Amino acid sequence: MPLEEAQVPVLDRGFILGDGVYEVIPVYSRKPFRLREHLKRLQKSLDSICLINPHSDVQWAGLFAQLVAQNQGEDQYIYLHITRGPAKRDHAFPKQIHPTVFLMSTPLETTPPEILKTGVAAVTAQDNRWLRCDIKATSLLPNVLLRQMAVDCGAVETVLLRDGILTEGAASNIFVVKNGVVLAPPKNHLILPGITYDVVLELAANHSIPCEVRAVSESEVRTAQELWMTSSGKEVLAITTLDNQPVGDGKPGKLFWRMHELYQNYKATAMRRSEAQPIQ
Numbered sequence: 001m002p003l004e005e006a007q008v009p010v011l012d013r014g015f016i017l018g019d020g021v022y023e024v025i026p027v028y029s030r031k032p033f034r035l036r037e038h039l040k041r042l043q044k045s046l047d048s049i050c051l052i053n054p055h056s057d058v059q060w061a062g063l064f065a066q067l068v069a070q071n072q073g074e075d076q077y078i079y080l081h082i083t084r085g086p087a088k089r090d091h092a093f094p095k096q097i098h099p100t101v102f103l104m105s106t107p108l109e110t111t112p113p114e115i116l117k118t119g120v121a122a123v124t125a126q127d128n129r130w131l132r133c134d135i136k137a138t139s140l141l142p143n144v145l146l147r148q149m150a151v152d153c154g155a156v157e158t159v160l161l162r163d164g165i166l167t168e169g170a171a172s173n174i175f176v177v178k179n180g181v182v183l184a185p186p187k188n189h190l191i192l193p194g195i196t197y198d199v200v201l202e203l204a205a206n207h208s209i210p211c212e213v214r215a216v217s218e219s220e221v222r223t224a225q226e227l228w229m230t231s232s233g234k235e236v237l238a239i240t241t242l243d244n245q246p247v248g249d250g251k252p253g254k255l256f257w258r259m260h261e262l263y264q265n266y267k268a269t270a271m272r273r274s275e276a277q278p279i280q
């Protein structure tokens with residue numbers, strides 16, 4: 001139905017309590033990218049909040065195909081949102097659960113070449129979120145405030161530090177290049193296990209780009225040769241100033257361009273593969 005006609009009851013626990021989870025799935029050439037991985041992460045988020053998945057993977061794939069066909073654009077992104085549904089307001093779960101499922105697909109605008117060339121500005125802040133950042137929860141108020149901090153400073157992202165250690169961005173994962181090695185914070189309860197993060201690490205491993213998954217200190221972030229942010233919407237993007245200081249020489253670095261190229265090639269081959277192997 002048209003987006004403006006979609007409605008949710010005001011007592012929906014997603015509206016009242018932020019009690020829900022979500023996914024953002026990029027669609028290239030009308031095919032969802034890394035579909036299995038997104039559905040796996042969705043299942044983990046649902047398990048973490050004790051909510052039964054209302055659909056099988058095959059059903060989800062069918063719904064996405066229908067949604068993408070009904071929307072404009074070869075490249076889109078699917079937003080998928082599941083809440084614990086409407087119930088009398090109470091923090092504890094209701095006895096009868098009728099989850100609310102909301103899906104929409106919007107044209108995907110990838111980063112314009114001029115921004116890719118200059119990279120983007122970021123600021124840092126203390127990571128003041130909860131200790132289950134691995135759940136892709138719809139209750140995003142801390143992320144909202146942290147990303148707004150970047151926008152208020154004329155920047156694109158806020159790089160988060162917890163006890164002197166890099167966690168992630170307000171809406172992205174962060175990679176650091178130091179002495180020619182790509183450093184990535186480990187996947188744990190302090191960061192969202194990004195789908196793009198996995199693609200970047202796989203590409204680095206498959207193309208002999210030195211990589212280390214380990215805790216990254218604030219001083220390593222501040223003296224990085226390169227900083228990258230990754231997300232389904234932004235793909236891989238170079239951060240070229242941090243707190244108004246240039247990162248490295250203030251331009252997207254050599255390894256960034258290598259990863260950008262690998263990522264674009266990977267996207268093209270992944271689309272061809274997904275034609276051959278639909279979810280069944």
Ligand code: PDD
Pocket residue numbers: 024143168169170171172173191192193194195196197230231232233
């Ligand atoms: N956000 N970390 C956080 C806190 C995020 O919100 C996101 C993505 C990521 C990157 O995950 P992925 O590579 O799977 O997109 C990491 C999405 C795009 C959003 O909330 O709109």
